[in-house]
Amino acid sequence: MGGTLDKVSIIVSKGSLEGIYPPLILAGGARAEGIEADLFFTFFGLDAVTRRRIGRIRPATVGNPGLHLPTLVGALPGMPRLLARSLARRMERLDIPPIPEFVEMTADAGAGLYGCQASCDLFGLTMADLVPQVKGIITVGDFYGLAAGGQIIYT
Amino acid sequence: MATTTYAGRPVTLDDEGFFTDPGQWSEDMIPELAASAGLDRLTDRHREVIAFVRARYTAQGAAPAVRALSKSSGVPVKELYQLFPKGPAKTAARIAGVPKPRGCI
Numbered sequence: 001m002g003g004t005l006d007k008v009s010i011i012v013s014k015g016s017l018e019g020i021y022p023p024l025i026l027a028g029g030a031r032a033e034g035i036e037a038d039l040f041f042t043f044f045g046l047d048a049v050t051r052r053r054i055g056r057i058r059p060a061t062v063g064n065p066g067l068h069l070p071t072l073v074g075a076l077p078g079m080p081r082l083l084a085r086s087l088a089r090r091m092e093r094l095d096i097p098p099i100p101e102f103v104e105m106t107a108d109a110g111a112g113l114y115g116c117q118a119s120c121d122l123f124g125l126t127m128a129d130l131v132p133q134v135k136g137i138i139t140v141g142d143f144y145g146l147a148a149g150g151q152i153i154y155t
Numbered sequence: 156m157a158t159t160t161y162a163g164r165p166v167t168l169d170d171e172g173f174f175t176d177p178g179q180w181s182e183d184m185i186p187e188l189a190a191s192a193g194l195d196r197l198t199d200r201h202r203e204v205i206a207f208v209r210a211r212y213t214a215q216g217a218a219p220a221v222r223a224l225s226k227s228s229g230v231p232v233k234e235l236y237q238l239f240p241k242g243p244a245k246t247a248a249r250i251a252g253v254p255k256p257r258g259c260i
Contacts, residue, residue, distance in 0.1 A: 025260060028221070028260055029259050029260070031221075031236070031242065032220065032242045032243075032245060033242050033245065034240070034241035034242040034245070034246075095220070095222055095223050095258065095260060096260055097222060097260070105221075105222060105225075105232050108231065108232040108233040108236070109221065109232055109233075109236055110240075
């Protein structure tokens with residue numbers, strides 16, 4: 001394999017289950033390869049690190065062609081939670097942790113977790129509202145400073 | 156593929172430095188393997204994790220990825236990364252003379 005990747009900075013912008021797992025897997029996988037990794041949670045992606053939201057991340061069951069569900073079925077009350085539960089069972093068998101444990105594990109693996117200043121202002125969130133693994137609430141400028149010299153992935 | 160010598164015996168490694176034949180490995184190669192993986196100090200805790208990965212490979216035919224390694228060995232993820240900063244599952248597998256773990260998590 002040619003070349004090496006030393007650092008990735010991953011922007012998490014979606015609050016759905018399918019929006020949050022991929023960046024966590026990418027960040028954890030990077031650390032497992034010895035690659036430096038930072039996660040920047042912006043807009044609804046902040047749900048992944050917000051105390052009162054982190055345990056209730058659900059898949060988007062409406063407007064999600066990947067589910068192959070008729071829109072009206074996806075819109076039935078309780079569908080997002082039902083689907084989240086069935087996915088959680090399958091994931092546990094594959095050794096994929098639930099999001100709260102995954103966030104903790106990713107931070108323990110040495111990835112830096114940061115909240116987006118503008119989004120926190122928008123939603124009225126402070127450090128006290130975020131999980132303790134978040135290192136800080138930073139501006140986009142700070143984020144680019146952190147990301148300097150590496151690759152940026154937007155999810 | 157490359158051939159190199161550990162503890163005075165020839166071994167075959169793949170392009171990423173993992174043993175292609177875990178049968179060529181022996182415990183007395185650990186210090187040299189650790190040094191080549193960039194670990195300057197090998198503690199008992201390192202040895203515990205390496206032995207665990209070797210045992211898991213022997214029992215199940217595959218080395219565990221990070222989460223499985225932490226869960227089954229009882230060594231917290233944080234400590235695993237302190238012991239093996241360049242990636243615990245991968246580094247321990249390399250030193251334990253087993254193929255690279257395939258898991259993503």
